[in-house]
Amino acid sequence: MSVVQPMSNTTANWHWKNKNIGPWARQWFQRELVAITITGDGDESVQVTGVTDVDGDVELGQRKSKLITIYDVKIELEWSGKASDGTEASGKLVIPEVSHEVTLDGLSEYTYNWTLTTKKSKPVDSLYQLARQRLPVALEAKFAEFPAAIIETHGKDLTVSSEPSRTGTPVQATDATSATSTATAATPAPKSVARSPPPKKTTVNTSTVEVEATFMAAADDLFSLFTDERRIPIWTRAPAKSDPTPGSEYSLFGGGVKGKYVSLDAPKQIVQTWSLQSSDWPSGHEATFTTTLIQSSESTTVKFTLKGVPLGREDEIKRNIEGYYVHGLKSIGLGSEL
Known part of the structure; x- marks a missing residue:
């Protein structure tokens, strides 16, 4: 995956700024994916028991005040399941590409490489099929949350607001020289104060x-x-x-x-x-x-x-x-x- 490098930062809102958030992303996947549990038509259930590896690049970029998620990672995880008769099964799953291009742009489909580590039997095979059929749906729902989580958590670190504050009272006109003058400080404040004009409504095409x-x-x-x-x-x-x-x-x-x-x-x-x-x-x-x-x-x-x-x-x-x-x-x- 190609990553755009930061350009000269002479004007913050018009050049690239990137933030590497790889460590945070690994923690996010480890926390969010292990919360996934799916059930079958009976009492069967399958869950993600651990995320063993998240390998790749994850960055948040900004250009012209626009935040852009830049990520491409391979995720390895472990899953386990339990049948209604108490039979247990476990295995591993590798998703080679979880990226902006797949999740948001839809340029390709997710690939799932499955491994069954439990000895085969009829109940085990049933759990294996349940995992293959329903875990991807739950995983993709979580993957869809990832870009929004990036921006929500890290967007404020790259965003530079160019709009005036709309909170509090309007700013009074101030004379920098008189602010430091004792004589002027003792002078009563004028009855009328200059106020900033209200912001003009922006026309949006x-x-x-x-x-x-x-x-x-x-x-x-x-x-x-x-x-x-x-x-x-x-x-x-x-x-x-x-x-x-x-x-x-x-x-x-x-x-x-x-x-x-x-x-x-x-x-x-x-x-x-x-x-x-x-x-x-x-x-x-x-x-x-x-x-x-x-x-x-x-x-x-x-x-x-x-x-x-x-x-x-x-x-x-x-x-x-x-x-x-x-x-x-x-x-x-x-x-x-x-």
Whole structure:
């Protein structure tokens, strides 16, 4: 994997800045992956018991105020399972490439190299098949969380804000010379003080992004997954807040996306304001996110339309919708086709 090296840092927001976060990434995978447990149709269960190696490069970069995740790692882990009759099985798994290109860009599929270390038997083979069928879905859901975790944890270390503070009272005009003069300090303060003019509202040139996917689920079930605060974390794998009534606020992906419900027509359409909580999303700017559900006899087609995307960010936002929304639903077994 090629890594862009930092350029001259004469203007912080316009040149590359990179932060190596390899040690933190290893700890993140070791902590998050061992929390994965999946179950079969009966009492069978399989879990990740340890992450033995995370080898590769992980960096967070910034160029023109845009944060970019740069990572490509090979992950080796151990798994174990237990059948309903008490039979146990264990093995190893190697994922040669977990990278930005696979997770967010979708340029290739994940590869899984399995090893069974327990002597074969019918119950052991059943556990082995359970691991091969369902562990990848849970693992990919965790991999989808990794880029957001990088930015949430380390983004503040690279972001240099060029906007004036909006907290506290307006700044008073100050004379540097009189500030150090005893005589002037004793002079009563003037009745009127100069204040900074209010910031001008920035005009944002925008475009529209559309993503369509087909899911093996009923429209009313998908509508519930999109709006029910208790069910949203099933596919986002992150805390959510949602009161599905017009005018009420919602928050997805642990606060990464926020907005308000505009209208809801169950189970056909959801209209929301949509704002990305990111340093490079225009301050105060809201897009309109429309989710349209069209049910057929065997599946439901979902059309995601985001109107108001800042020009130049269409490809990135489209990948994020495909990765976080479509892949998130795919990860819980609904199946989808882009």
